[in-house]
Amino acid sequence: MSSNKPIGIFDSGIGGTSIWKEIHKLLPHENTIYLADSKNAPYGQKSKEEIIALSCKNTEELLKQDCKLIVVACNTATTNAIKELREKYDVPFIGIEPAIKPAALGTETQTIGILATKGTLNSELFNKAVETFSNIKIVEQIGHNLVQLIEDGKIESEEMTKLLEKYLKPMVTANIDYLVLGCTHYPYLIPQIKKIIPEHIKIIDSGVAVAKQTQKILQKNDLLNLSDAENTQLFYTNSDAAVLKSILGFSENVFEKDF
Template sequence: MVSMTTPSLNNSPIGVMDSGVGGISVLKHIHALLPHENLLYFADSHYAPYGSKSAEVITQRCISITDYLISQHAKTIVVACNTATAAAITTLRGRYQIPIIGMEPAVKPAAEATKNGIIGVLATVGTLKSAQFAALLENYGKDIKVITQGCEGLVECVENGALNTPQTKALITHYCAPLLAEGADTIVLGCTHYPFLRETIAEVIGNSITLIDTGAAVAMQLKRQLDTHKLHASHLHQAHITFNTNSTLPNAAEVIDTLWGACSQTPYTVVTHKPE
């Protein structure tokens, strides 16, 4: 087991990781709920998307990133990626002695929200093939119809900042068509990149269909962990946010700026790392 000690543990940062910039959608919920917390984000964009990679490769990437975040004194880790959670969360929790929060597609809330008993799930192929997702369907999908759709290419659209281009809209139209044909009235955004495409998806499917993601629920679970372990930062603490990326795209920092937007007045910096 790997543990950490630091003299100012409460004001140490919360580490958040994702296969790329998608986890910033979760980071926004975390910052809104916990505005006094330092946040340390790592976008593993050079290795995105995770959805097409083996569980072994994803787990090694998660270990490498967690080691880095802990070296920067992260007091807890949020795996803001459904695919990485499915592949690596058990290994991470067995290896490190700090709270580690994962996430999963919002099948349960979608099952509760649907009015006609038909939901769709947009996710990466890796998430849809995982044992974790199979367990979700077993637990919450028995009494409803669930249509799943792997969405190759959408992660790359977000990584490139192409949120509402004709090409992105064409992909979304293609992937949503089977869900609409089956009559889904609720669609799960089962990848943290996809909330950044929410407006474009709504343009394609209309406003009568409910879109659900788990960003707010993950932030609440993080807060509960901080409560349990008494790890909250002081309310007098001035927070800072650091975005780390190993993207080699020339517009990587610009994409982060765009996705984070005018989320708050909290200062932030973007740090670029050479890919390992």
């Protein structure tokens, strides 16, 4: 059995396109629909109840478009709402959590850094993951205003550089050898981050792992698209589409839509 129904992906803005890129690279035959809820970004500053409500709204929009599986391409939405989504909707969900495990297992200095939103770092799911590696020193840093600057198209701005230096230099001083990016927006900052931290510090994000998990769940549920028909990749934003087009590097199939 195969399914040419689309994979649905949502995030609190454009950051989850970093996850979409890895999924599309691994599963090029799949149709996808991406929702950028930029109007409500960032989720990291919102209450758990607000995050659950927004995640349900996005899920229902994707289910209206007959999605066969939904990727919650947002660390904050995953850590705060995935349990409720799985209980409420009869569709497989793939969530995203900061990749603490590979960093904790790989560290030689016994110290790792995590750059994430307030919503992720304060979540129960995140704190359970941290407790698993109590033998490792974890330097946590909330990335105040990073998501908003990315959403505003200011990735290479002086303001961004100053914020990253403020957040990362104490981690370097603390002797981290792994930096975990705990927000799907942050991979777009890797070129900037590499200018600030020493070369030996390894940067980890969740993109490849999420793509592999998506493939695994599709196979398990007999939902892989085995059709040779041309596939479609659709992108919707409830804000100005210019930044989304810029981050994707193309403008076809990118639409503004109220949701």
